[in-house]
Amino acid sequence: MVPVLGRYAGLLTVALIGLVVFGPLAVFLPLWSALTLGAVATAATGLALTRIKTLTARCEKLSGEVDLLSRRLLKVETTSAKPAPESGEAALRAQIDELTVEFGLLSGIVRDLTAVVSTQDAEIASLKAKPVPVAPVPVAPAPVAPAPVMPEPIAPAPVAAAPRAPARPAAFAPPALQPPAPEPQASAPIPPRPIPPRPVQSRPIPPRPARDPAGEAEIIQAFEEDGLEIHLQPVVSLPQRKVVAYEALARLRIGGLNPAAPAEPETFLPVLERYGRTTELDRRMLQRASLVVRHLARRGSDTLLTYSLSPLSLFEPGLLRELGRTVAEDPSLAGLVIALPQASWRGLDAGQRGLLMPLRGRIGFSLDRPDDLRFDAVELAALGIGQVRVPAAMLLRPQVGRPLSDIAVEDTGPALARVGIRLVATGVGDEADVPDLIDLDVPFAQGAAFAAPRPVRAEVLTAPPETPAPPTEPGPERRPFRSVLRRAV
Template sequence: MVPVLGRYAGLLAAGLLALVVLGPLAVFVPLMSALALGALAAVAAGLAQARTTALKARCEKLSGEVDLLSRRLLKAETAVVPPRPEAGDPALRAEVQELTVELGLLSGIVRDLTTVVSTQDTEIASLKARPEPRPEPPPAALPPAEQERIPAPPEAEPDTAIPASPPRVAQPAPQPVAGTRTPEAPPVPRPIPPRPAPRAAAPWSATPLTATPLTATPRADHEAEIVRAFEADALEIHLQPTVSLPQRKVTAYEALARLRVDGQLTEPEAFLPVLERYGRTTELDRRMLQRAAIVVRHLARRGSETMLTYGLSPLSLFEPGLLRELARTVADDPALAGLAIALPQASWQGLDGGQRGLLLSLRGRIGFSLDRADDLRFDVAQLAGLGVGQVKVPAELLLRPGPERRRLSDIAIEDLAPALARAGIRLIATGVADEADVPDLIDLDIPYAQGAAFAAPRPVRAEVLAAPPPEPPPAPAEPEPERRPFRSVLRRAV
C-alpha cells in the first residue's frame, strides 16, 4: 500500500488541493470554479500527452533493440547450423538422390534373395524328408551272344525345349543320385516373385546303370515354342478403347500384347508366365513401349488428345535401366506426353525408395495408372501424390462384390468416382462383357468403361508401325563470317 501511495502521492495531493479550493469556489463563485476546473483539465491533458509521447519513444527504442537482437540471433543460427542439401549445390542434390535410388535397389535385391533362399531351404527340407528308395539289384550278366543282339542305345538328341539365348537367372540342374530312378518328366519350375525362377532342367537324364533318354513333355515343347516365337519378334500390339458413359465416346486406348505362336494369337495369360520364368518380361515391356510410342506419335500427328495406356510388368520395376531409358526417351520427345504406364495395385502399395524415385522422375512427362484393383479402399491423397491419373477397377467388383465385402470402401460405390475425381483421378470400369451391365454402371455414376461390350481389341495397322522415327531437331546454323572492308584489314596490318 505504501509504494502505491508513494507513487501516486503527487496526484492525490493535487486532487485534494483542487477539492479544497474548488469546493468553496463552486459554491460562492461558480464562474471562477469552472475556469479553474478547465485550466486543471488542460494541464492534466498536457501531462498525459507528454507521458504518452515519452512512452511511445521508449517503445520504438525497445522495438529497434529487439529487431537488432533477432538479426544477430538469426545470423548466429545461420553460421552454426549447416545448410540442408536442398539449399546446397545442385550437384550435391543429384548425388544424394542417386545414392537414395541405389540404396532402394539394393534393398529390393536383398529382399528378393531372402525370398529365394527361404524357398530353396523349404524345398531342400522337403527333399530330405522323403525316404530314400532302395537301390535296384544290378542286372544279371548275359552271355556274350545275347549281349551282341542288344542294340546300342541311341545318342541323345540336343534339347529343343531350351531357347537359344539362356535366361538371366539360371542355376545348374541337380545331378542324379546313384541308385535312384530317373523321373519320367522334368519338374515344372515355379515362378518366385518378383524375380524369375530358374529355367527348366534338361528333358532327359541318365542313371549310372542305363542311359535311357526321355522325350520332352508337351508342356516343355509348348514353352519352347513360345520362347522361339518371342525371340523371332512375333509380338503384336492390339488396342482396346476406353469410352465415356453414357455417350460412349472414345477417350483413351489400352495397348495389349499378343504373341503369334504357330500362326495363332496367344493371350498374355498363356505366354506371360513362360516369359517370366525365362526372364524375358523386361524385354517384352521394352518392345511394347517402343510400339506404344510409335502409336502415340501417330495420334499426336493426327491432332488427337486420346491417351494410350500400357500395363507394365511388376518385374520391370526391379530393372532400373528400363525406367531410365523411358525417362530419356520422354525427355527427348514431348509428343509422348499422351503415354501412360499402368501398374497393379499391389505394386503401387509395395514401392520402395528407389522405385518411387524412378517413377517420380517420370511424373509430369507421362501419365500413371492403377490397374487390376482388388481393393476399393484407395488412399486418394497418396495416389494423387504419386501422380496417378486413372484407376481401373473390374466391373464385377463394382456390381457384384460377393463375399469379399471387406475389400469395399467405407464410402458408397456411387460416391467413389466423385471422390477420386476431386483429386483429379478418373475411375474406369474394366472387363465389361455384358451389355446389361452398362445401365447399372451408369446408375453408379461410373464415368468411363472398357470391355468387349463396347469394342474388342484390334491390331494396329502395319503402316502405322512402319512409320519413320521422328526426325531430330535441326542443328543450329553456324554464324556466317563477318564481312569487313579492305581498309579495316589494312589498318590492322599496319
Template sequence: MARVFGRNIGLWTAGLVGLVTIGPVAVFSPSAAALSLAVVGSLAAGTSLAWISTLNARCEKLSKEVDILSQRLLKIEAAPASRPVPVEAGPGDLRSEVHELTVEIGLLSGIVRDLSAVIRSQDDEIAALKARPVTPAALPKPSAPPPSPAVVTPPPISVPPVETAWTPPALSRPVEPLEPVALELPVSPVLRPIPPRPLDPPRGPDDTAILAAFDRDQIEVYLQPVVTLPQRKVVAYEAQARLRVDDQSLEAGQILPALERHGRTTELDRRMLARTGTIVRHLARRGSDARVTYGLSPLSLFELGFLKEIGRMAGDEQGLAGLDIALSQASWRGLDSGQTGLLSALRGRVGFSLDRPTDLRFDARDLADHGIAQVKVPAELLLRPTVARGALTDIAVEDLAPALARARVRLVVTDVNTEADVPDLIDLNVPYAQGAVFAPARPVRGDILASLPPEPTPPPPQDDPGPERRSFRSLLRRAG
C-alpha cells in the same frame, strides 16, 4: 387329534413362529404388525390355492385311470361270449403238411443239382475252346461260308424218385426235360495293341516356341478403346501385347508366364513402350487428344535401369505426354524408396494409372500424391464384389466414382462384356468404361508401326560407377 396335528405340523410351526415374532412388534409398531399379518395371510392363501389345485389335478388323474380300468374290465367280461373258441388242429394234419413241404424241397434240390452240372460242363467246354491257340492261317476266309454253330445238348434232367405213398397234387404230372441249348462259339479276332492315350490334353505352344517367336520379334500391338458413359465416345486406348506363334495370336496372359520364367518380361515392356510411343505420336499428328495406356509387368520395377530408360525416352521425346504407364495395385502398394524416387521423376512427362486391383479400398488422396490419374477396375469386382476376398470399400459403391473424381482421378471400368451391365454402371456414376460390348481389341496397322525408332542402347559404363545403393526391401524381394 394327534393325527391331524402331525399332518399339519408345518402350519402349527409357522403359526407359532409368526406369533412370537409379530407379537412383540405389534406392541411397538402396530402398523408394521398389521402389514406383516397381511403378508402372511396372503402367503397362506396362495399356498392353500396351490395345494387345492394340486389335489384337484390328482383327483382328475385318478378318476381317468379308474375309468380306463372299468372299460378294460367290461371288455374282458364281454370277451368269452363273443370270441369263438379256436379248434385245435390234430397231429395228423400237421404231419401231412410237413411231409408235403419235405417232398417239394427234395424235388427242387434235384432240379438245381442237375442244372449246376449242365452249366459246369458248358463252362469247361468254353474254357477249352478259349485256351486253344488261334493263328491267322486257321481263321476262315471271308469267301468261305461261316461254320455252323456248335450245339451242345445237355442230358435230360432226371428227377430222383421219392419213396413216399403220398403225391402232392401240384407236382403229380411228370417233369419235362429241358430243351437243348444252342451255344454259338464266336471266332476270336486277332488282338491288336491299343495305342497309349495321353493323360493330359494337348496344351498350347511350349516355352521354346514362345521364346523363338519373341526373338524373331513377332510382337503384335492391339488397341482397345475406352469410351464415355452414356455417350460411348472414344477418349482413350489401351495397348495390349500379343505374340504370333505358329499362325496363332497368343494373348499376354498366355505368353507372360513363359517370359517370366526366362526373365524376358522387361525386354517385352521395352519393346512395347517403343511401339506405344509410336502410336501416341501418330495420334498427336492426327490432332487426337486420346491417351494410350500400357500396363508394365511387376518384375520390370526391380530393374532400376529400365525406369531410368523410360525417363530418358520421355525427356527426349515430348510427344509422349499422351502415354500412361499402368501398374498393378500390389505394385503401387509395395514400392520402395528407390522405385518411388524414379517414378516421381517421371511425373509430368508420362501419366500413371492403377490397374489389376484386388480390392476396392482406394485412398483418393494417396493416389493423387503418387500422381495416379486413372484407376481401372474390372466390372465383376465393382458390380459383384465378394466379402470373402475383402473387396468391399469403406464407402458405398455408388460414391466411389465421385470420391475419385474430387481428387481428379478417373475411374475406368474394364471387362464389360454384357449389355446388361451398362445401365448398372451408369447408375453408379461411372464416367468411363472398356470392354467387348463397346468395341473389341483390334490390331494396329503395320504402316503405323513402320516408323518405329531403333531400340535404345544402354549407356556406356562409367569409369568408376561405384556401388549402386539399393534399399533393404528391394534386396529381400530379389532374394525371394
C-alpha cells in the same frame, strides 16, 4: 521537468541545506564558513573525479564491444556477398539422389536373395525328409496340375513367395532347353529343420507353369523372331460411348498354335516370366506405344494410351531410366500412361519411388488390377495417379470374403473424380452391364461390349519421324529493266 528534478533532487537538497546553514555562519563566522566550503568543494571534486573515471571505463568497454560487433558484422557482410556455389550444391544433391536410388535397389536385391535362400533351404529340408525306397516300385505318375489362369491379360498379380523358385537362365537358345536339376536323395530320413518366417518383401515370383519344352521353345522363338504385336482396345465414355483413350495390349503370333490368331498373354506371359524376358517385352511394347502416341499427337488427338507394365519391371532400373530419358527428350509422349497393379503401388520402396517420381508430370500413372476397392483418393493423387482401372465384375458383383471399402460402390467414382482421378470399368463383355455401370456413376468403360482389340496398322509403326525442313536460302530477286534504268537516272 519532473524527471530532471527527480534526478538532481539530492543535489538541490544539499544546496538548500548549505545555504540555510552556511548563510548565517558566513555572517558570524566567516573563517569557519570558508574552511567548511573548501572542504565541501574538495569532497565534491573527489566524487566528480571518481565518477569521471567510472564513466571513462564504461565508455572504453562499450567502445570495445562496438568494435567487436562491427568486425563480426563486416565478416557476415563479406561472407554473404560471396556467390553461393549453386552448381556444386546441385551436383551434390544429384549424387545424393542417385545414391538413395542405388541403396533402395540394393536393399531389394538383398531381400530377394534372402527369400530365395530361405525357399531353397525349405526344399532341401523337405527332400532330406523323404525316406529312401527299399526296392524300385513302378508308380503311376501323378496328374500334373493345370497352369493357373492369370486374372488379367497383361501380368499376373505379384505374390510374396512361391513354394519353388525356378532359376532363370541368363540367355535362351532355342530349341535346346535346360533340363531340370536332379533331386538329391539322402541315405537316411532326417527330420525337417524348422525355418522361422521372415516378414520381408521380395521380388514377386511368378507361378510355375506345367513344363512343355516344345511349346516353350516355340514361344521363345516367336518372341525372338519379332512375332510380338500391339493391339489397341478403346476406352469409351458413358453414356455417350465416345472414344477417349486406348489400351495397348500385347499379342504374340506363334506359328505352331494358330498363325491366323495371335496368342493372348495368358498363353505366353508365364513362359516369358519363367525365362526373365518380361523386361524385354515391356521395352518393346513401350517403344511401339510411343510410336502410336506420336501418331495421335501429329493428328491433333488428345486421346491417351495406357500400357500395363509388368510388376517385375520395377526391379529393373534400366527400363525406367530409359523411359525417363525418352519422355524428357520428346514432350509429345505426354499422352502415354503406364499402369501398375495395386499391390505394386502399395509396396513401393525408396528406390522405386526415386525412379518413378521423375516421370510424374511428363507421362500419366494408372492403377490396374486391384485386389480390393479400398482406394485412398488423396494418397493416390499424391503419387501422381490419374486413372484407376477396376474390373466391371468387382463393381457389379462383389465377392463374399473380399475386404469391403469404407465408402459405397456408387460413391467410388465421384470420390476419385473430386481429386482428379477418373474411374474406368474394364472387362465389360455383356451389354446388360452397361446400364448398371451408368447407375453407379462410372464415367468410363472398356470391354468387348464396345469394341474388341484390333492390331495397329503397319504404316503407323513404320512411319519415319518427322524432321523439320531446312530453311531455304532466298534466291536472287528479279527486277524489271525499267526499275534498273530508273535507279541509274
